[in-house]
Amino acid sequence: MRRYFFIIIIIVFLYLSNNSVTFASSNYVLPYPSAMPGSFVYKLELVKEYLMSYWYFGDFGQFKYNLQESDKYLVEAKTLFDYKQYLLGYQALTNSDQYFEKIRPSLISAQNHNKDISEKLSILKEAALKHIEELNKMRKNVPETFVWSPEKRKPSNLNLGWLILNSIKIRGQVL
Numbered sequence: 001m002r003r004y005f006f007i008i009i010i011i012v013f014l015y016l017s018n019n020s021v022t023f024a025s026s027n028y029v030l031p032y033p034s035a036m037p038g039s040f041v042y043k044l045e046l047v048k049e050y051l052m053s054y055w056y057f058g059d060f061g062q063f064k065y066n067l068q069e070s071d072k073y074l075v076e077a078k079t080l081f082d083y084k085q086y087l088l089g090y091q092a093l094t095n096s097d098q099y100f101e102k103i104r105p106s107l108i109s110a111q112n113h114n115k116d117i118s119e120k121l122s123i124l125k126e127a128a129l130k131h132i133e134e135l136n137k138m139r140k141n142v143p144e145t146f147v148w149s150p151e152k153r154k155p156s157n158l159n160l161g162w163l164i165l166n167s168i169k170i171r172g173q174v175l
Contacts, residue, residue: 028123028130030071033079037088059110063103063120067127070099074131081138081160086146090158097167100131104174128174135168 035041049069056065073096080089103124107117144161 028126030075030130030134031068033075034072036076036079037085037092059106059113059115060120062106063110063124066099066102066106067124070096070103070131071127072096073099074134078134078138081142086142086158086160087148089142090160090163093163093167096131097170100167100170124174128171131171132168135164135171139164 035045053065056062073092077089077092077096080086080092107120107124110120111117139161142160142164144159146158146160147155148158149155
């Protein structure tokens, strides 16, 4: 009987000691990565993206569309950087920044049309916090500069560190 009691205590102790609690700094959830550059499906995604830009009209529609696209391209950039596809990641992060910069004007326009933007502003702040959190993680794993040398052309310098810091700055303006 003592033997079973001792085994149960050890199992409970191991279970409790292995559970680690993690706290996220933001409740905002980024989407799962969609199709990546180079696939046929990615080209279809670009066509869909173009068409959807006309589907989401109005101030809040543009807010939602631009936030979704900024999220999508941020996740794409993170995934590409993880796989050391720095040129494609650079382009994806640039696209994410462009969409993120379009979010605030749509909220200002909604406010000018006497719409309540408090909920959307809260969502935007949560998104900005999550983006900054992910960008800071990227900074640790991405080199400051990368020399991209395509065939039969001159090499070019990609200043990845500056791009990530600029992305953090863009998102920090919302907070």
